[in-house]
Amino acid sequence: MIEASGLWRRYGRGATAFDAVRGVSFSVRRGEIFGLLGTNGAGKTSTVELLEGLAAPSKGTVRLFGAHDPYRDRAAVRPHTGVMLQEGGLPTDLTAAESLRMWSGFTSDPGPVDEALDATGLGPRGDVLVKNLSGGEKRRLDLAMATLGSPDVLFLDEPTTGMDPEGRRATWDLITSLKERGTTIVLTTHYLEEAERLADHLAIMQAGRIATSGTVEEIVAASPSTLSFRLPDDRAAGDLPGLGTLGASDVHTEDGTVHVSTHDLQRTATDLLVWARGEGVALAGLHARSASLEEVFLQVAQDGTAGADDPAGADDPAGADRTDGGDGDPAEGGTR
Numbered sequence: 052m053i054e055a056s057g058l059w060r061r062y063g064r065g066a067t068a069f070d071a072v073r074g075v076s077f078s079v080r081r082g083e084i085f086g087l088l089g090t091n092g093a094g095k096t097s098t099v100e101l102l103e104g105l106a107a108p109s110k111g112t113v114r115l116f117g118a119h120d121p122y123r124d125r126a127a128v129r130p131h132t133g134v135m136l137q138e139g140g141l142p143t144d145l146t147a148a149e150s151l152r153m154w155s156g157f158t159s160d161p162g163p164v165d166e167a168l169d170a171t172g173l174g175p176r177g178d179v180l181v182k183n184l185s186g187g188e189k190r191r192l193d194l195a196m197a198t199l200g201s202p203d204v205l206f207l208d209e210p211t212t213g214m215d216p217e218g219r220r221a222t223w224d225l226i227t228s229l230k231e232r233g234t235t236i237v238l239t240t241h242y243l244e245e246a247e248r249l250a251d252h253l254a255i256m257q258a259g260r261i262a263t264s265g266t267v268e269e270i271v272a273a274s275p276s277t278l279s280f281r282l283p284d285d286r287a288a289g290d291l292p293g294l295g296t297l298g299a300s301d302v303h304t305e306d307g308t309v310h311v312s313t314h315d316l317q318r319t320a321t322d323l324l325v326w327a328r329g330e331g332v333a334l335a336g337l338h339a340r341s342a343s344l345e346e347v348f349l350q351v352a353q354d355g356t357a358g359a360d361d362p363a364g365a366d367d368p369a370g371a372d373r374t375d376g377g378d379g380d381p382a383e384g385g386t387r
């Protein structure tokens with residue numbers, strides 16, 4: 052349903068040019084939820100706007116529904132897509148229900164407004180002016196608008212930011228039910244739990260690039276698992292078998308607890324326990340766990356920071372061949 056190949060997005064030109072997206076590729080199949088994660092400024096929104104057809108890439112291609120360029124074939128693509136931007140820009144002097152009714156007029160095949168209000172938990176707030184809705188309620192209204200036309204592809208940019216835990220869970224349920232009806236969804240989020248719960252596969256962006264991608268299991272499996280324990284007072288980490296013997300990648304001690312990192316948890320745990328039994332050593336508080344998505348995310352953020360001072364486009368020898376903000380084409384200007 053979505054194919055992004057070698058996407059670049061450059062803001063500005065000349066000395067102030069900045070490549071916010073630097074060679075991003077991925078594909079999303081029908082009925083999948085694709086999660087895009089990354090630190091602030093990593094390039095998520097800049098990427099999603101290219102998928103939405105709000106701007107053209109400086110380089111690379113986007114195809115929706117097999118053959119359509121969402122920027123050039125906007126008229127064909129737009130009726131089948133739903134977009135929830137990070138900032139909705141709703142008219143503030145309409146009520147929630149009036150906003151949805153107005154939006155119905157722009158939407159092909161809109162569903163009933165009452166259903167959209169109920170599905171997003173706004174049923175009792177339909178007659179409230181948008182300017183009087185809370186931040187979380189406005190996000191719900193944005194979501195109601197994005198889903199009003201039962202889109203085949205739905206773009207959700209940080210859909211639950213500002214929502215309370217109940218609203219977040221209700222939104223997760225709604226997103227899950229949309230997926231069950233076959234909607235293809237691209238989701239950006241800062242909530243790792245949200246990505247873990249919803250996304251079939253995800254990518255973590257850093258400094259305009261995809262640092263890692265796959266299912267949560269695949270992403271986490273690439274990072275080491277950890278065995279933690281305390282040794283008796285008369286023992287130190289140096290007494291343990293060597294890294295090679297344990298199949299471990301690192302051993303370090305922090306506040307009296309030994310942490311052993313390994314990509315083969317079963318082997319390292321077995322070898323460690325066999326050693327402990329042979330030596331008559333008790334491993335107090337022994338704890339084994341796989342890496343978490345949070346650890347991988349933090350690792351990517353750290354590595355990316357270290358390498359983020361590349362000059363814009365330094366590894367793009369051809370240079371971006373189109374720029375945002377030029378040539379009198381309003382859609383190519385910065386959209387925010």
Ligand SMILES: Nc1ncnc2c1ncn2[C@@H]1O[C@H](COP(=O)(O)OP(=O)(O)OP(=O)(O)O)[C@@H](O)[C@H]1O
Pocket residue numbers: 062063069071089090091092093094095096097098385386387
């Ligand atoms: N119109 C613009 N002109 C110049 N730079 C821009 C423009 N829009 C975005 N940027 C820059 O591009 C980079 C990526 O921004 P983007 O909004 O895509 O990041 P993001 O991953 O969505 O961040 P966040 O999680 O904070 O929403 C940032 O450094 C941002 O300052």
